[in-house]
Amino acid sequence: GQQLNQSPQSMFIQEGEDVSMNCTSSSIFNTWLWYKQDPGEGPVLLIALYKAGELTSNGRLTAQFGITRKDSFLNISASIPSDVGIYFCAGLYTGTASKLTFGTGTRLQVTL
Amino acid sequence: SQTIHQWPATLVQPVGSPLSLECTVEGTSNPNLYWYRQAAGRGLQLLFYSVGIGQISSEVPQNLSASRPQDRQFILSSKKLLLSDSGFYLCAPAPRLLRDETEAFFGQGTRLTVV
Numbered sequence: 001g002q003q004l005n006q007s008p009q010s011m012f013i014q015e016g017e018d019v020s021m022n023c024t025s026s027s028i029f030n031t032w033l034w035y036k037q038d039p040g041e042g043p044v045l046l047i048a049l050y051k052a053g054e055l056t057s058n059g060r061l062t063a064q065f066g067i068t069r070k071d072s073f074l075n076i077s078a079s080i081p082s083d084v085g086i087y088f089c090a091g092l093y094t095g096t097a098s099k100l101t102f103g104t105g106t107r108l109q110v111t112l
Numbered sequence: 113s114q115t116i117h118q119w120p121a122t123l124v125q126p127v128g129s130p131l132s133l134e135c136t137v138e139g140t141s142n143p144n145l146y147w148y149r150q151a152a153g154r155g156l157q158l159l160f161y162s163v164g165i166g167q168i169s170s171e172v173p174q175n176l177s178a179s180r181p182q183d184r185q186f187i188l189s190s191k192k193l194l195l196s197d198s199g200f201y202l203c204a205p206a207p208r209l210l211r212d213e214t215e216a217f218f219g220q221g222t223r224l225t226v227v
Contacts, residue, residue: 006155031209033216042202042218043156048209088155098144098206099171102156 006089006103013079014111021106022073023089031092032065032072033100036085043088047074081110114139118203118219125226131176131190133222135203138184144206145186147178148218149199156202162186198226 035043049065160178207216
């Protein structure tokens with residue numbers, strides 16, 4: 001099955017730094033989602049984007065839906081230790097099946 | 113809001129043994145349901161989806177099968193497990209994507225280790 005290209009694959013950052021990650025696809029989507037997954041648990045939705053060019057914030061998180069509808073990025077400002085985890089993007093082209101296609105994940109580790 | 117129940121949480125099975133993982137959804141009717149697998153350190157791969165009772169679509173060729181015997185029940189099965197079936201299995205309904213009410217849940221997952 002298809003997976004989206006997500007980068008970076010992993011990153012170590014210091015507490016207080018800003019983080020950026022992005023996701024690209026060869027297919028267009030009409031919805032982009034960003035999830036965070038903690039060890040041993042299912043992913044939890046952070047932000048949903050519904051329109052090309054849309055910029056949406058959720059606390060320290062900001063995400064954008066690319067104009068081409070083939071990419072999205074997520075920024076985390078002033079990172080804290082609880083930001084540690086794996087972040088996944090997911091694209092959705094709504095239809096009868098409404099299947100999510102997931103990115104390969106970005107593992108974020110924060111050093112104090 | 114929707115609630116997803118998935119069990120068991122952890123399972124260790126020998127190669128060649130059968131498998132049955134169950135997922136039930138509450139708080140919605142006639143949902144699209146999905147089974148995903150996550151290999152260690154990897155993203156989620158869609159295995160099966162179902163748009164209704166008895167309707168199953170497979171996304172990738174594999175050793176597993178799925179069934180939808182009831183509207184809110186989705187079962188993942190295997191007759192004979194392989195080592196490569198190990199992974200973290202997640203069940204989910206279709207995301208509910210409304211600007212003022214976004215829901216995109218997953219079950220708690222089943223960690224399957226085939227030994």
